Amino acid sequence: xxxxxxxxxxxxxxxxxxxxxxxxxxxxxxxxxxxxxxxxxxxxxxxxxxxxxxxxxxxxxxxxxxxxxxxxxxxxxxxxxxxxxxxxxxxxxxxxxxxxxxxxxxxxxxxxxxxxxxxxxxxxxxxxxxxxxxxxxxxxxxxxxxxxxxxxxxxxxx
Numbered sequence: 001x002x003x004x005x006x007x008x009x010x011x012x013x014x015x016x017x018x019x020x021x022x023x024x025x026x027x028x029x030x031x032x033x034x035x036x037x038x039x040x041x042x043x044x045x046x047x048x049x050x051x052x053x054x055x056x057x058x059x060x061x062x063x064x065x066x067x068x069x070x071x072x073x074x075x076x077x078x079x080x081x082x083x084x085x086x087x088x089x090x091x092x093x094x095x096x097x098x099x100x101x102x103x104x105x106x107x108x109x110x111x112x113x114x115x116x117x118x119x120x121x122x123x124x125x126x127x128x129x130x131x132x133x134x135x136x137x138x139x140x141x142x143x144x145x146x147x148x149x150x151x152x153x154x155x156x157x158x
Contacts, residue, residue, distance in 0.1 A: 026121050026129040027066045033140055034059040034117045037070065039107030041077075053077040055107070057089075059117050059133070071119055073133035077104055085135070092116060092136035114139035 038058035043051050055075040061067055075089050076082060087097055092115050095105070116137030124130040 024069065026131045027061070027069055027071070027119060029120045031116055031118050031137065032064070032066065032071075033062045034071070034115055035062050036060075036110050036113050036115065039110050041107060044076075049076070049078065049080060055104075057110075059115070061117075062114070071117060071131045071133055073117075088136045089115075092138050094138075116140065 036057060037060040040056045042054060042056055044054055054077055057073050057075055059071050059073070061069045061071065073085075073089075076086050090097055090102070093110070093113055095102075116139055117133050118135040118137065119131050120134045121129050122132045
């Protein structure tokens with residue numbers, strides 16, 4: 001089946017070429033309300049922890065100027081030097097980690113949960129700014145409402 005697009009103007013072509021594929025750039029460092037948008041379980045690919053399990057988590061910023069932007073974090077599913085980040089992540093989501101074993105929730109159980117993310121700006125391998133999640137906090141009331149699809153009162157009552 002062949003489909004023809006008609007009515008393409010020079011303005012439409014210029015607009016498409018100037019906005020498509022343009023990187024959004026890093027959001028400023030700070031604390032943001034977010035929801036867990038995607039979770040993938042994978043293995044560390046290199047280094048001393050190669051082959052160990054981790055979560056690759058995508059967070060969607062909820063509310064404010066950067067609403068719907070994404071930031072990412074790896075969450076180690078093993079005890080190592082950066083285990084504080086694993087503890088912080090699960091604690092912010094309301095899970096209680098104690099000595100002994102911890103049953104990691106399924107990714108589907110985590111998706112859509114509200115969480116506060118502390119974002120910093122670092123550099124990628126090309127020297128360009130990129131966001132890094134530096135920590136986690138419990139979600140604020142507005143973040144919880146937003147994760148359920150509700151409009152927070154702070155955005156309605158002026």
